[in-house]
């Protein structure tokens with residue numbers, strides 16, 4: 451099957467649709483964690499209006515009072531269609547999927563299927579902080595296999611982590627983030643095949659968080675884990691939540707490779723009671739009818755990556771930024787600024803701009819911040835102005 455190129459956006463850039471005053475009316479975590487004089491560029495929420503098909507689906511559900519429990523496989527079917535068109539992957543089998551409340555609870559459930567209490571879970575820091583929290587909360591042990599200096603998977607380090615994880619004969623899993631949060635790295639087919647081969651060799655089960663996959667830039671070539679030769683025993687978590695800004699409309703899908711079907715079949719039935727039915731409807735509409743909106747968003751994010759590069763070069767040349775091919779997150783190396791291990795604290799205190807603290811991302815996070823670029827060019831520019839002001 452051939453990959454259909456991203457469309458030239460016919461829709462307006464959703465990142466330019468909302469004013470700061472309007473955004474400040476929001477009551478979600480991004481907008482209510484800090485005082486009103488702080489510009490929030492931290493948690494992974496986007497400053498966009500929703501895609502029109504999503505609004506229509508949710509509005510219709512509310513008008514009908516269709517707010518009961520989720521049923522059926524429409525979400526999985528929509529994802530299978532999206533995956534075939536977007537990533538030229540036609541291997542997503544609806545019968546090997548399960549709805550889960552959200553990606554992180556899905557990760558927990560998948561890890562429960564392939565590991566037991568006390569078993570190690572390999573992660574690749576710097577990585578999405580809840581990976582550490584959720585794994586610890588479920589009585590598994592984190593084993594770090596840090597990314598290389600180039601921000602990519604380091605296969606030698608990974609092999610060493612696998613070797614140690616299975617030493618003594620226990621079960622072990624690798625929780626892979628693909629594309630990677632916070633660097634925006636899109637793992638290549640070759641890298642993923644090498645990980646799959648290593649995981650086979652050491653008997654490590656791979657659980658992949660692919661929530662950022664729809665946010666891969668045009669030309670970024672995201673490769674689904676379950677499309678990788680050798681990864682047939684993998685378990686993936688996918689969702690429309692990040693791509694279409696639907697975190698408050700809870701739903702996600704667990705997808706098993708052919709050799710993991712028996713594992714997924716052991717998922718307790720009650721897990722499927724967790725997702726919101728309205729969430730499932732919203733995610734389904736996004737995947738089926740929201741691609742025009744998504745393409746306009748991706749074009750806007752590309753513009754913002756270029757804008758951020760230019761702003762940093764002009765105002766904060768000491769900050770190192772390597773734009774990734776996916777996500778709307780910018781991982782900024784601020785070590786040359788001399789602000790210590792937690793520059794986010796300084797930017798907040800002196801600049802009144804909230805960024806994510808790099809320390810929370812594990813090894814490699816000290817001296818770094820994560821900046822959320824899913825906002826208007828004006829707000830992004832103001833964010834860098836505030837960071838610059840913090841240094842005066």
Ligand SMILES: Cc1ncc(COP(=O)(O)O)c(C=O)c1O
Pocket residue numbers: 494552553554555578627631659661662689691692697701702
């Ligand atoms: C890598 C990654 N996984 C999971 C999540 C959270 O997803 P959910 O709300 O579906 O648990 C996020 C949110 O930013 C994320 O970046």
